[in-house]
Amino acid sequence: MDSLNQHSKLYILKRSHHTPRPARLSLNYAEALNAQQLAAVEIVDGPALVIAGAGSGKTRTLVYRVARLIELGIDPSAILLFTFTRKAAQEMLSRVGQLIGPASERVTGGTFHSVANLLLRRYGRAIGLDPGFTILDRGDTEDLINLLRGQLGLNETGKRFPRKHTLAEMFSKSVNTLRSLDDLVLTQYSHFSDYLPEITKLHQAYLTAKQQRQLVDYDDLLVKLRELLGKDESVRHNISQTYRYILVDEYQDTNPLQAQVIRGLAATHDNVMVVGDDSQSIYAFRGATFRNIMDFPRLFPGTKLYKLEENYRSTRPILELANHIIAAAPEKYSKTLFTRSQGGSPPTLAQAVSEHAQSRFVAQKILELREEGIPLDEIAVLFRSSFHTFDLELELSRCNIPFIKRGGFKFVETAHVKDLLAYVRVIHNPHDTVSWNRVLLLVEGVGPKRARDVLTGVLDTDRPFDVLKAVTGRAGQGLRDLATMLERVSQGETRPPAELLADVMDYYLPILKDHYDDYPKRIRDLEHLTIMAERYDRLDEFLADLTLEPPDESVMDVTGQDRDDERLVLSTIHSAKGLEWRCVFIIWLVDGRFPSTYSFLTEEDLEEERRLLYVAVTRAKQKLFLCYPINIYDKITGSVLSKPSRFLDHVPPTLLESWTLVEEDEAYHWR
């Protein structure tokens, strides 16, 4: 306190939300941002839509806007940032932290699902949801559907009844696209329309089962949040006033349901900024549509529109290729990406005579690049679907190139991990039908029938363990053992999750050894799971995090060594969203694989594949290699694939440098 004020009395003027304290901004925003970015950063109130092309500094813009809001005196805890993964949120907020300090830690950030989880645990009671609800992942969902299918006697319907996977997909899509199940089945799944009554019945059973057992699937998180916001005026007001500034990243990959959630959250203030690029919308299978971007101004009248069109990521030749690929798309928001950078070599289009030749090319080229001084973690191999890399993975191992694979099968989805977790989940939520079923089936002498019988008993009582103990017959002893173990462990439900897991492990180990020949590998996975659990002191948080944000490394990497060393990245294009590398390889660019034969049926699917390629290409900063093998037999069509992806058809030859790969000893024939 300086001396002038020593004798004067202080009278505090309270700050109101609408009159932020006079800005004393520490950052020079105009210097750090281009004109377009600056305009988007400087808007404070009201709805805003930012169309941000690939590599146009979209993240930077969001980061600076959050920083500026805080610098303007807005309470950080009133800011809500939606991102596509939780990691993305953490990275952004840590960048904000670097700019303006630790206030950023109080910003709420995460995926729609994780935020919904947070709010539902807090306010869910208002819509009859117990805070201890269990979240079902996709596998759990399918298990539950199958279980109910058995109960309803729909197992003998005949061969053409949809599989659990398809059923789950139908249910989910109807929710996320806001379409009725009838409508969806009759149009998108018309080959199953004969079964519509059964499907509807099963769906009803699925809904009630979840309701009764406090089970919540991924979609329910969003549905229930919408319900919470819609039904209860005071809760809506409360939540909306808590989060007075909302930012949404990757808006092109949100679905209509998520748009409604945003609408509800912003009910009292309309302070929403969404950022996205319609050309990068690649999650239609999850109900996402780039039309969400188009519709945003209608949902929020008075929306201000900003466009970021200057690309800072890629060299000009790479950008030109990307522009050519997307130019052929029939429908898109008008924007033209440009760069001021000069130079850069044209992308390479490499033809290999077989899948293996392609793998060898990639491995060899990567070794060369490393010789040139490019670190491995600045290189990525991207692909359409995760099984496209099987051969490459072998080749990389042979060449001693360490790599990490992102996307594809997940560690938490493996049977043994699910088994172990099921025990803990039963303890946590005794109504969890799905986990009960799983746990029961692992008992010697228990099959589907007995599991179902025991299950009905278990769910109707407060003392489920006694029900297990009362069973006689072949499975009696096994069920008693199970009951004893669960009872003992559940005494200390409040103990750290890692301890609970260790206890359960003692029981489960013999079962594991009995079930799987490769149990040593699986034991290591489970040990890893326990290590992950050590970071938590609450069981429900551990379980929720595991389903909402499963570790995105695939199984083998979890236990792999040299975690600290730099490693090559293998990634599905979907998992590569928002990332960038100095050098990028895109493999399997053969027509029929990418785009896959699958997508030939409808134009929408095909266009999504085009955008997918666009996303892949725009990940590259300096060097881009497009690879395609020829002479690939395609089982689906019965034909041989040898033509490069159709998306490259109209690309001028000058934009690509074509290479033909030949064997060393054959090379002189070509000279």
Place this chain on the structure above:
DNA sequence: ATAGTGGTAGTTTTT
């Protein structure tokens, strides 16, 4: 009713 075997169809992408 369950466990084990053998055959076959169907294979993205993720919260």
Place this chain on the structure above:
DNA sequence: CTACCACTAT
């Protein structure tokens, strides 16, 4: 390849 289904022997 593998997950799922049907069938068979307990």
